[in-house]
Amino acid sequence: MSEIKRYNNSLNLSHVVEAQQFDRETILNNLFPLVDRMKANVAKGARKKALRGYQVISWFEESSTRTAASFALAVDWLGGKIVYSTENAKTFSSRAKGESIEDTIRILSECYHADIVVGRFANNGDAVAAASVAVGKTFIVNAGDGDNQHPTQALLDMYTIHEKFERLDNLTIGLVGDLANGRTVKSLAYLCGKFEGIKLYLVSPEQCKLDQGVKDYLNKHHVFYEEADDLRPVAQELDVLYVTRPQLERDTKLTEADMEPGRFSVDQTVLAELPDEAIILHPLPRTWELPTFVDIDLRACYFEQAENGLYMRMALLKMISHSLPKR
Amino acid sequence: MSEIKRYNNSLNLSHVVEAQQFDRETILNNLFPLVDRMKANVAKGARKKALRGYQVISWFEESSTRTAASFALAVDWLGGKIVYSTENAKTFSSRAKGESIEDTIRILSECYHADIVVGRFANNGDAVAAASVAVGKTFIVNAGDGDNQHPTQALLDMYTIHEKFERLDNLTIGLVGDLANGRTVKSLAYLCGKFEGIKLYLVSPEQCKLDQGVKDYLNKHHVFYEEADDLRPVAQELDVLYVTRPQLERDTKLTEADMEPGRFSVDQTVLAELPDEAIILHPLPRTWELPTFVDIDLRACYFEQAENGLYMRMALLKMISHSLPKR
Amino acid sequence: MSEIKRYNNSLNLSHVVEAQQFDRETILNNLFPLVDRMKANVAKGARKKALRGYQVISWFEESSTRTAASFALAVDWLGGKIVYSTENAKTFSSRAKGESIEDTIRILSECYHADIVVGRFANNGDAVAAASVAVGKTFIVNAGDGDNQHPTQALLDMYTIHEKFERLDNLTIGLVGDLANGRTVKSLAYLCGKFEGIKLYLVSPEQCKLDQGVKDYLNKHHVFYEEADDLRPVAQELDVLYVTRPQLERDTKLTEADMEPGRFSVDQTVLAELPDEAIILHPLPRTWELPTFVDIDLRACYFEQAENGLYMRMALLKMISHSLPKR
Known part of the structure; x- marks a missing residue:
């Protein structure tokens, strides 16, 4: 309980772009206890309001099932909304017309004021590039960039x-x-x-x-x-x-x-x-x-692993919500 | 009126996978009167809450307009939400990477706890396969499977x-x-x-x-x-x-x-x-x-037929909602 | 202030299909002051209810980022919902099976009673065609038709x-x-x-x-x-x-x-x-x-221009909302 309190007060996650950004203490003391809590909330059917009133964009340049769906469900459990989503931006967005990821993100962030952009990027490094041009209070979550990171x-x-x-x-x-x-x-x-x-x-x-x-x-x-x-x-x-x-x-x-x-x-x-x-x-x-x-086989844990994806994404989004301006 | 009461009390529809599963009495005494009611509700603009708080997934592996749109509008009329949708899962989901329908549905059901999955499946029989692995309280609605059933x-x-x-x-x-x-x-x-x-x-x-x-x-x-x-x-x-x-x-x-x-x-x-x-x-x-x-031509009824699609899907979703856990 | 009042009372925008439909007075006296107001509302974070309870369909036959996203965010700022969206209808809707735009719009309008259809059309003139068959209280917004108009x-x-x-x-x-x-x-x-x-x-x-x-x-x-x-x-x-x-x-x-x-x-x-x-x-x-x-360069205004897209689309949707039946 004291862990959770401490987390609530101290940790304001912003962009999630690469695994290295998380340190041992954040992972063990802040993030994992919060994931536990999210899991318990879902088991109880307890909808939360951490993302209520925030606008989340789901920007997938490449195919996905687990990642896209679990983020979408996580946003809903937290009371938020995916206001705009694209499932194949590589082909059907302006990216197909030659737009750079920097321009795309400037539009979503600087011009349209999205609160969170969950992005799967076709090219390595585009999550970092996206975070580097996102201004104000738009946060980027890397949902996979090329063969680089996830x-x-x-x-x-x-x-x-x-x-x-x-x-x-x-x-x-x-x-x-x-x-x-x-x-x-x-x-x-x-x-x-x-x-x-x-x-x-x-x-x-x-x-x-x-x-x-x-x-x-x-x-x-x-x-x-x-x-x-x-x-x-x-x-x-x-x-x-x-x-x-x-x-x-x-x-x-x-x-x-x-x-x-x-x-x-x-x-x-x-x-x-x-x-x-x-x-x-x-x-x-x-x-x-x-x-x-x-x-x-009793050692098979991959479906539990997938299930934990829902709770982990809820926890990360909740941590980001602490950095968002009040609504 | 007594019909409707009886329906409300007795019929808990779960999966909708093939036409044969419906018997004459269900169709005439339970389903059709409910469709009438849905039609009247829409005419009055009466939004309902049968699906409020439930998470519906719209999983379309193949192209559709009427079916996908009418399910989406039906969910909204019933107060529910399409929390995640894909309109071309055959190409842009993990199905394109070789995932079996069983794994996909286990993820949406067992791992992510979706309440209802409305699915258009590319392959014959996948609606039945989907229903066979959906666990707990996830219900499958067959929105067309290959050239098999609709x-x-x-x-x-x-x-x-x-x-x-x-x-x-x-x-x-x-x-x-x-x-x-x-x-x-x-x-x-x-x-x-x-x-x-x-x-x-x-x-x-x-x-x-x-x-x-x-x-x-x-x-x-x-x-x-x-x-x-x-x-x-x-x-x-x-x-x-x-x-x-x-x-x-x-x-x-x-x-x-x-x-x-x-x-x-x-x-x-x-x-x-x-x-x-x-x-x-x-x-x-x-x-x-x-x-x-x-x-x-006065005998042409195909646009009324399409319109009835909205009310029919509302009725079926409402019947399924009776089988969902309380929210 | 008097301008805005006058606008509120007099202007009920219905379909938005081509630039010529707007006259000088509407643009300068009604529309632009409303855009100013929308911009101020977003800056204050003031969510509005003009579209609450209305069903908006986002029908994109071709790729888009700015237009599709800004309409989606505009709908959300106005309290409405994109109930159904397709981002590549040319390939994945019934349009791909040879359906005419007239049939498609009749379905969305006459059969499914959508309130607003924001459409990007692959063919020149389809926005006008769409508006010509939309019945009752479904309004069409041309989000680009072929190489014709935007x-x-x-x-x-x-x-x-x-x-x-x-x-x-x-x-x-x-x-x-x-x-x-x-x-x-x-x-x-x-x-x-x-x-x-x-x-x-x-x-x-x-x-x-x-x-x-x-x-x-x-x-x-x-x-x-x-x-x-x-x-x-x-x-x-x-x-x-x-x-x-x-x-x-x-x-x-x-x-x-x-x-x-x-x-x-x-x-x-x-x-x-x-x-x-x-x-x-x-x-x-x-x-x-x-x-x-x-x-x-200080003369570069294209990102402000893009940002104004959000406010302009909010204003147009708000004007359309005045023509919708009360909810």
Whole structure:
């Protein structure tokens, strides 16, 4: 309770653009307790008014289901309104006519005074660019920018891990799949740098390895990592098995060998090797790398993980609401 | 009045997935009187609160105007909100990344707790699949699935026929056009099986004949039907002339002969043959098969039919609201 | 104050379909003072109820950002709701199945009783067609029809000019760029015909000249115009430099010579020639014809112009609300 009070009084979140912006204390002491509260509110059916009277814009340049829908539902639970939304701005907005993201955001912010813009951006770095030109009291939430970052996803991933293990230090996490093109994995890696004693197994095909820039960050922040080209031998060491989808829409190429069951995907061998107390996560949507027979495994937590997305986005929006002018 | 009371107390509609799920008594004694009431409410401008506080998702994988708009307006008349909508989920949601309908619906239902998902599904059978995984208190409304069914359309068609004839028994109905690919016609045929003494003329080109499965159903339920390859000779026997559009987007191929005016379309000959007390219906949109000169014919009822779509969807949503937890 | 009172009592705007429908007195005495009031309301954060309980449909057949978003926000500021919206109706509505605009609008109006339909139409003349079939109390707002007209844009342009010069008579305006395909420029030219002593420079490549029909209108209404093929020599005479984007999506072809900086675009030479008290406008989105280095020039008014779009659309919707039945 004292935590929550402290949070209410001290934390005014503004833009949410990259995972690194959140520090350990904010995550553990402010954000996660608030997510707990949001979860309890939804369970009770308690609608809140934090966003009442505010105008939220949902600006999606690329396809999405979970992210767009959970933000929309989160806004509604908080009493706000998505006043304008576009689900394919890359093709159907002025962006298609060659408008820069800076001009677009200046319009929504400086000219139209939107309070919050939840944006999925087609290009890497556009969330930062958007925040840099948003004026006055318009706040930007990065709902994914290119293959760069997806901070709200990484935060909900960490929340789910914390919910299960009651800690974020001293964990062994296997990141499996398309580590080159998955923005989720990058944001998650950045967050790992905030905690102690995390070991990462980076299990990916040769052509899908994690960016050197992210690995440099891991080194600098004392996150131990090891690259691997097969999930099966390392599965037994994992607390968290975090599987991702090959991003075929971003031209990820897989060989026949890459698609061998268990290598970069979950099969019965992996399930047999994985410790009983481990958990299996996936940002979804999934394809063949996470077969539906895994769903009944007690370690499967990816639907709870998706559910936490609603609560995490509610919590982030509520924190932003503290920075908005009174209505 | 006693009917309505009875309805309010006894009928809790949950999922709406296929026309067959409705029985004669529900249709005539519960649903239609409620549609009447909705129509009267709208005429009076009386907004209602049946859906107040509930979160409705409008999930359209394929293009639509009438269905999507009328559901949206129906939700608003009932005091509810479309909290999240997508108008082309096939291309712009995670469905485009290979997600199964089961995963999508689990997310919207189990994870995000949507109250109602109004879905137009690209694939046959996905409405049933969706309802099978929706948990708790999320209800699915089939707003068309592939070329399989469109139950809310068929119900509004029947309501319009009932409004004009004050009965649904002992009618001769001509179903004209693309009977192979039109989901509306199939749902309508299924509903015909609930009533007595209906005779259907199935008037279609050879390559667009009604599915054998539907014809088996008609046989089993004692609906007499006769296939024909020209509308003109049978027009004089019809109570209801139900014209449909060739579904060119579903690769319906028509020959030059098929497009001869009056054969599978309405022309002056058809109008001359059609009895004075008959009515002309069309689910719309229409193309050349129903020329605009028919609009001033007193037997033309297709715009009233479309209007009834608003009231029918209000009634169905109101019936579903009885099954939702109190808010 | 007396102006506003008079306006409130006398002006009931119905459809907004083309610039010519507005006369000088309505613009100066009724509309502009109301825009001022809307601007003041937004600055104070004063939400209004003019549209409360009304159902607005946002029907966009083509891509848009500014127009669609500003209408959506305007509706919200006035307490109304966009009950149904489509952002790419050309592809994803029944229009894609061959439905005529007349049928579409009859459905939204006659069948579904929408109060206001804000429409961006793919085809020239469809706004007029829409208004001609809208029955009862459904009003159409033309948010751009093909390359024909964009009256709300032209009105906000004129408002911005009036805000700066406190007059609309006796001004020299340079219209620069793609005058053949830009609907904004055409609507603006029509509005110029309502005022006295306006001189237009029509600065465009040979293949992008203003339509003869618009020029005939200008002649008839005593608007002096001169065509030019280079901006630089005429810049020094301008009060208003109105730059437009080559509408590449409408197959505008430009030669290498056309793209020479300063010829049909703004460069340092143009800025040097342009009088100090002149203003630079652009309907946005912009591409290379208006480089971002112009943004810090004190004469650059295009973001204020965009902002005025919100207030202008609020004012127009408020005027329409006076014609709607009481709710």
